[in-house]
Amino acid sequence: MRGGSHFVMGHSHSVCEDYAASTDTFAALSDGCSVVKDEEGNRIDPHTDIGARLLVCAAMKLQKTDPGGLTAKIVVHGANDARRLLNLPEETLSATLLMLTDMKGYILAEICGDGAVAARVAGTSQWCISTVLYQSRPFYPRYLLSDHGVGDFQQSTGGLFTVNTTNPDGSECTQASSVRQRAWSTFQYETLRYDLVVAMSDGAFSFTQDGRSVTFDQTLAGRLLDFRRMKGDFMVRHLRGVLKELAQDGIVSQDDLSMIALYED
Amino acid sequence: MPKFVDDDNATIDQHKVGHFGFTAVSLDDLESSGYTLATIACDRSGSTQGFQKPMEEALKASVAALLRHPNSESMMLRVLTFDTECAELHGFIPLADIEPMRYNGSLEPRGMTALFDACINGAEAASEYGKQLIQDRFNANGILIVITDGMNNSGRFFQNRDLPQVAKAFQDTQRNECLESFATILIGVNLQDSHVKTILEDFHRQAGFSTDMIALMDAQPDTIAKIGAFISSSVSSTSTALGTGAPSQSLTW
Numbered sequence: 001m002r003g004g005s006h007f008v009m010g011h012s013h014s015v016c017e018d019y020a021a022s023t024d025t026f027a028a029l030s031d032g033c034s035v036v037k038d039e040e041g042n043r044i045d046p047h048t049d050i051g052a053r054l055l056v057c058a059a060m061k062l063q064k065t066d067p068g069g070l071t072a073k074i075v076v077h078g079a080n081d082a083r084r085l086l087n088l089p090e091e092t093l094s095a096t097l098l099m100l101t102d103m104k105g106y107i108l109a110e111i112c113g114d115g116a117v118a119a120r121v122a123g124t125s126q127w128c129i130s131t132v133l134y135q136s137r138p139f140y141p142r143y144l145l146s147d148h149g150v151g152d153f154q155q156s157t158g159g160l161f162t163v164n165t166t167n168p169d170g171s172e173c174t175q176a177s178s179v180r181q182r183a184w185s186t187f188q189y190e191t192l193r194y195d196l197v198v199a200m201s202d203g204a205f206s207f208t209q210d211g212r213s214v215t216f217d218q219t220l221a222g223r224l225l226d227f228r229r230m231k232g233d234f235m236v237r238h239l240r241g242v243l244k245e246l247a248q249d250g251i252v253s254q255d256d257l258s259m260i261a262l263y264e265d
Numbered sequence: 266m267p268k269f270v271d272d273d274n275a276t277i278d279q280h281k282v283g284h285f286g287f288t289a290v291s292l293d294d295l296e297s298s299g300y301t302l303a304t305i306a307c308d309r310s311g312s313t314q315g316f317q318k319p320m321e322e323a324l325k326a327s328v329a330a331l332l333r334h335p336n337s338e339s340m341m342l343r344v345l346t347f348d349t350e351c352a353e354l355h356g357f358i359p360l361a362d363i364e365p366m367r368y369n370g371s372l373e374p375r376g377m378t379a380l381f382d383a384c385i386n387g388a389e390a391a392s393e394y395g396k397q398l399i400q401d402r403f404n405a406n407g408i409l410i411v412i413t414d415g416m417n418n419s420g421r422f423f424q425n426r427d428l429p430q431v432a433k434a435f436q437d438t439q440r441n442e443c444l445e446s447f448a449t450i451l452i453g454v455n456l457q458d459s460h461v462k463t464i465l466e467d468f469h470r471q472a473g474f475s476t477d478m479i480a481l482m483d484a485q486p487d488t489i490a491k492i493g494a495f496i497s498s499s500v501s502s503t504s505t506a507l508g509t510g511a512p513s514q515s516l517t518w
Contacts, residue, residue: 228401228402229292229293229295229401229402229403231293231294231295231296232295232296232297232298233296233297233298236298237298237299237401237402237403238402240298240402241402242402
């Protein structure tokens, strides 16, 4: 198994609020929220770029002590300890968390918030692609810090999200859900069937061309998932190269974009 | 030919492209996000008798110096020698896979001077391999350093009317889709004969080398040692520019 991760700042951003890291058996990314409001509804600057890093660093550390048993809830509590030490507001942790874990036989993908996960059928260029999209702002792991966090989120936003999946054979299915039922989504990909699993932040849904939004469809996903040489810093080469190629066609990511992957070679 | 790669896992591919072809480590074996492709083409015609050993030492010293550079993992080196013909001493391989001691005896003087062949060979190989690297989303830039003490009089491109072929090879390589940047440097050694110096200067201008010609009037060990230091500083500078899309800082002797 081989892991890779990389993150690139979006066209409309002045600070990159995505972060990603990986080992050969585990990878995590986090996407910090760009606009955060306090309880009175005023915009504040909570440094969610730091929050994203705290979440990923906590995941990387905790994964070593509890491989296979890591959840967004465990990670956010670890990140919260670090946040307290830094005396930062809780809103700092307003960031999504996506994780990939090698479970020896299958790869487990966990998405807390929004984003996409894709798995390639071994030996082919066919993908199973799932997107997690919220009707309103995404659910952040930090809502799991208190007993009433999930309920508060549901009350203020409706808490609804959909998981759209396009299967390798082209068939599609959509599943509507609520954070009350499940605060994070999990996907399992058997390594006998899938050789590459990739997760990406919602920057994948933020591409524009000539000022107009570019839909995250099979064409765009196909370009974003066009992996080539898979050794060493493959994700750095891939993400940088793909964004450059898209930019040559006038297609740019407005939001930060991060990608993580586990690859069975 | 000495074996330059000890790592049995590294695969060397043969590329039968251009006028001469070349070898290079397989793209499947590369791990860095990008590479500087450095080519040194070194004259070993009969007239280099007497300074071949200092030149071999300079080559070894430059590799040893580059290995200490922070970007050494992103550098690949290819060495050509030319006499009556141009030959590849080793193709593009990562610096860490080069054993500098194996340059011993590699520049034994013989024959005539296939200078144009060496330039075309160096440019074409960098162009083709660079194109493959960029196609597979590696960053890639290049530098070609040609070291000679004489004028072209041998090889496949042995006539003066072949000179535009050198210029074309350089221009083709400087196109964006081949490499981010490609620096070409001509070092003339032991240019005591003003006729040879004039002809080399004319060749330098017409071929379109990207930097001023370095004309060294002698081939004393100190002078040759300076070539080694210049090689390492030039390759280092090119490596520092990797990924920026810009050429390296202007290189001065």
